[in-house]
Amino acid sequence: MTQFLKNVLSTLIRLVLITSGIVMAGIVLVLAVVLGAGVLVWSLFTGRRPQFRFQRMDPRATMAGMRARAQAHAPRRKPQAVEVIDIEAREIKD
Numbered sequence: 001m002t003q004f005l006k007n008v009l010s011t012l013i014r015l016v017l018i019t020s021g022i023v024m025a026g027i028v029l030v031l032a033v034v035l036g037a038g039v040l041v042w043s044l045f046t047g048r049r050p051q052f053r054f055q056r057m058d059p060r061a062t063m064a065g066m067r068a069r070a071q072a073h074a075p076r077r078k079p080q081a082v083e084v085i086d087i088e089a090r091e092i093k094d
Helices: 002-046 063-072
Strands: none
Touching: none
């Protein structure tokens, strides 16, 4: 009789765990749909396309663009005065 009760209890625990997992997955799915619809409605109100950026570095960016952004955040230095020397230009014939 005790083996029968262990089997019934084990089956009930499995059913409860499976049911709770399905309910949690459903809640996450509904939450994702509601958030997606909210972003869509917000973008329609503001007139902008929603931009989803999951990474900081854009794979389409060039190194020149990355360098320009890095220099924009660099501390500014005052340019040093440079002495300009005027020379006479000579044409050298081959």
